[in-house]
Amino acid sequence: MRVARRGTLYCAAMIPFSKHCTAPREAQYVQESLASGHLSGDGPFTRRAAAILGAHLNGAPVLLTPSCSDALELAALLCDLGPDDEVVMPSLTFSSTANAFAIRGAALRFADVDPTTFSMELPQLQAAVTPATRVVVAVHYGGVTRDIAAMRDYCLARGLRLVEDNAHGLFASCGGQPLGTFGPLGTLSFHGTKNVSCGEGGAVVVSDPALLERAEILREKGTDRHRFLRGEVDRYTWREVGSSFLLADVLAALLTAQLEYAATIQARRHALVQRYCELLAPRAAELGLELQQVPSGYQPPAHLLAMLLPRGVERARVLVAMRERGVQATSHYEPLHLAPAYRPPLRRGALPSLPVTEDIGCRLLRLPLFPDLTLEAAERGAVALCEVLQQLGAGARGRAT
Ligand SMILES: Cc1ncc(COP(=O)(O)O)c(C=O)c1O
CATH class of the missing domain: 3.40.640.10 (Type I PLP-dependent aspartate aminotransferase-like (Major domain))
Structure with a gap:
């Protein structure tokens, strides 16, 4: 069932972005x-x-x-x-x-x-x-x-x-x-x-x-x-x-x-990251999605599932479309060198050109990840993102031609 709130359609069973995992003791x-x-x-x-x-x-x-x-x-x-x-x-x-x-x-x-x-x-x-x-x-x-x-x-x-x-x-x-x-x-x-x-x-x-x-x-x-x-x-x-x-x-x-309880928490988080990656990685090139890379020799913490949206696809529209499908995806940091708080003299030197940061700042997207998330819910999140990108990406390609 979908309910209207502040002009947007929300799925009643919304998958939250994050949720506290209660440890037994x-x-x-x-x-x-x-x-x-x-x-x-x-x-x-x-x-x-x-x-x-x-x-x-x-x-x-x-x-x-x-x-x-x-x-x-x-x-x-x-x-x-x-x-x-x-x-x-x-x-x-x-x-x-x-x-x-x-x-x-x-x-x-x-x-x-x-x-x-x-x-x-x-x-x-x-x-x-x-x-x-x-x-x-x-x-x-x-x-x-x-x-x-x-x-x-x-x-x-x-x-x-x-x-x-x-x-x-x-x-x-x-x-x-x-x-x-x-x-x-x-x-x-x-x-x-x-x-x-x-x-x-x-x-x-x-x-x-x-x-x-x-x-x-x-x-x-x-x-x-x-x-x-x-x-x-x-x-x-x-x-x-x-x-x-x-x-x-x-x-x-x-x-x-x-x-x-950390061993259990970590095992669940890693299983979820693996499932997300199994579903998203094979489709990444086709959808223009860039998943955060983990270098070899590295044991990651499975803390977040971060990726870059394709250029030309507006993130705000992706977030709304994901909510309409019952998935609370989120953006992340705004580049600090552009933030009003860190003007000179606090920030040293001329405004730096940080092209990768500026690019990532408006393309970064994170999907729900918390120990009590079920594998089925993670699958729903991954499938929803693929659908949304197919729709919005096709729109963006259509406008570009
Ligand atoms: C990179 C980084 N440093 C520091 C903090 C601040 O952490 P806290 O909320 O525990 O003060 C955060 C918050 O998430 C963070 O992402």
């Missing part, structure tokens, strides 16, 4: 946390969640934060940036990547992305770096950056600090190494749309042991409270100018349950 752990009376940060569930994450991340210390945005701000604080310092990052990312460094007063230099992985790779990084560059933020779009090892080596050779914005890429690895552990600092998101989620949450992965002590201080309002809690000092004192970047333990309880 979620309610139990939240109850336990409430009963313990320790709801604030750095309680028993924070330690449990951080230990599970560390085991996935080469044993690197993991500091839970209220969001990935906060994790990026903590990473930026650790970089000690001034107005003469530049931070290179892809323009095709979420505003939080840029905000974290802009808030610290650094200048932003936006780089283009690769047309197949949709992430900034080594050539785009090399083209953007200047003598003023101090920090490089690699954003793993959909948890995929082909050249991350080469980018790490490039940064090491030039004394640049590499921060990995790994909001999408928990459980991904490249050449066997977990994403988020290539740079001295990595960040994670546990926002409601992510593979494991506690509603809002994040983490900083500290792979450089030299940064850990300071990261702990800055995260705890600039105090050495972490040492007090470990019994290393008899009272804690104010050591630096910091902020409050702790995740409430009651949310860490939810996160712990999610992490314990």
